[in-house]
Amino acid sequence: MDGQTETSRAETEDGGTRRRLPPEERRQQILDEAVRFFAEVGLDGNTRDLARRLGVTQSLLFKYFATKDDLIEAVYERVYLGRLSPDWPDRLTDRSVPLRARLLAFYNEYSALIFQREWMRIFMFSGLAGAALNHRYLKHLGDVILRPLLAETEALATPGAQPTMEDIWNLHGGIVYIGIRQHIYRMPPPDDPDEAIARAIDRYLAFCGIGPED
Amino acid sequence: MDGQTETSRAETEDGGTRRRLPPEERRQQILDEAVRFFAEVGLDGNTRDLARRLGVTQSLLFKYFATKDDLIEAVYERVYLGRLSPDWPDRLTDRSVPLRARLLAFYNEYSALIFQREWMRIFMFSGLAGAALNHRYLKHLGDVILRPLLAETEALATPGAQPTMEDIWNLHGGIVYIGIRQHIYRMPPPDDPDEAIARAIDRYLAFCGIGPED
DNA sequence: AATCTTGTTGAGCAGATGATCTATAATTAT
DNA sequence: ATAATTATAGATCATCTGCTCAACAAGATT
CATH class of the missing domain: 1.10.10.60 (Homeodomain-like)
Structure with a gap:
């Protein structure tokens, strides 16, 4: 295109000789x-x-x-690989730790892993394309993270305030939406995403009648 | 391709003569x-x-x-057109109606409008593509819906439980995520989306110390 | 230094894709 | 009925795009 008159040196466009990698x-x-x-x-x-x-x-x-x-x-x-650490199911169900602390730990770590442009966008692109891996991931997430989370909450919730799976999805979705705003829609990120996450978790727990030390 | 030996009739593949529309x-x-x-x-x-x-x-x-x-x-x-009805800003700020009722009305109507495959997917595709209309829409949503909503909540919230804009986005995102799951990821819809929405709203209001009649 | 191996290039093919142009025929006007 | 209008079809162009293949040369081996 640019009519570069090159010698027969093995140069690439930017001038560097860097062919033949392992x-x-x-x-x-x-x-x-x-x-x-x-x-x-x-x-x-x-x-x-x-x-x-x-x-x-x-x-x-x-x-x-x-x-x-x-x-x-x-x-x-x-x-997709390694985005769902295998030790989370155990840590999320470790009842020696208050549920709030478990949730905070999980979502702080998880958000650090997924609130990245590459992940967020490839996940969305593959989701729109109906990729099998996307479905598998979401099923896996539901099975090993969200469903156990529901069980943990049920064990502590006030009888009249039992959460449903939809409530868990709502908690999860509200948090994930932070990343969607930032990386899919390219809106400015929250000043303090972790605080936003903490508040979402606290809203959820409060509504189930679960205190910070439970 | 299929070697259809046609007379010179003006027929389309499915046999119907239906050319020349206004x-x-x-x-x-x-x-x-x-x-x-x-x-x-x-x-x-x-x-x-x-x-x-x-x-x-x-x-x-x-x-x-x-x-x-x-x-x-x-x-x-x-x-995009008509997805954000111009009378919502007024209805959302009509303090003669309890805030909970206003929120329920808004999100029930809004979700009915946007939880449609065409909207959800085109919105996501255009968002990923960085379409100008997408940004305009989100800015508009923030300006005429979410920000007023924050103001309404602030007016009623318990002093120590003042919500932030992030809390509003969290409420909104959690609800929108229902549609994302259904139409982007093609997961089965909730049994009762309106109930899920109502519970999300109630969690939000409860956390701000706002009662159902406020 | 000569030879071998193989990572890399450059040319190019076949089909796909956005867009154009002319001939045709459905509809309207006369 | 006839002529004028124009919506539509069909052929075709230029470019793009996934992919192939023969030739070249960088680095290892002898």
Whole structure:
């Protein structure tokens, strides 16, 4: 395009001679950039633009990922992986700790993990696309986090103020919506997200008649 | 493709002779289907598929919308339009009615308007794409609904339990998340969304020390 | 230094996609 | 009935996009 009269040196556009990386390293590099790229422009972003960002030929991508779908699948897995730490179910049901403290700990950690542009947007893009991994994740979240949370609350709630699964989803959704506002709609973040989360939790617990030390 | 040996009759694929609609009618027909189409497959859906759904040639679309972007812009406007009724600001601030009743009325009506697949998905797609209309809508929502709502709550709240704008967003987000679960993630809807909404509102009000009759 | 291995490039294909243009035929006006 | 108008179809263009393949060259091996 820019008619760059190059010698036969193996230079890339930005002048650096940096070809031939070890395969695993290159694969990771591609995957990292792909996550950023697709999170930004959507899963329909084209491979040529991605390659340009990497300073690499488009054809090279297909040496590491047979098809674009394979690449996107890898992006999904990389993004989804480890987002739901396996020890949370135990920690959330550890009744030696007050429920409020458990909830605060969980949502502070969880929000730190998911309130990131890459995660938020890829999650939303994949959700809109009906990706299987998205459904699996949400089912998993419901099974190992939210349902146990309901049980924990039920155990402590005032009899007349028993929560429902919908109440849990409402607590969860209200918190997640902070990230949606920030990363999907690109609105300015709250001054103090953790405080907003704490207040949401306190509203929820208060309504079930559960005190901070219960 | 299917080697249909047709006479020179003006028949469309499904056998009906139904060409030549009045321009305004055709335009509406295209726009209606475009809303459904793009809501389903995303804004990158191609015009040939859309035309096929309409039982019409792809080139015809460009007689009514100069470019695909124009069509999408029209889709945006059609979907966004009238979603925020102009009388809500007044009704939400009508202090002759208890705040709880005002909130219930608003969110029951509002959720009926927005918990629709077309709206939810187009809103999300346009949000991810950074559409200007999306930002305008959210700003408008904040200005004419949520901020007044904060003021109304502040006027009634117990001094020590004053809500913040974040609390309002949390209330709002928790409710909107019901629609997100249903239409973006395609999870089953709550048995009774209005009840879930009512409980969210009650949690919010209770935490501000506002009774049902205030 | 010569040879081999293989990561990388550059050219290019096939199909998809937005958009254009002309011929056709449905409808209206005469 | 005939002519004028114009909504629509069909063919086609230019570009984009996922993907392939042969040739090249960086780094390892001898």
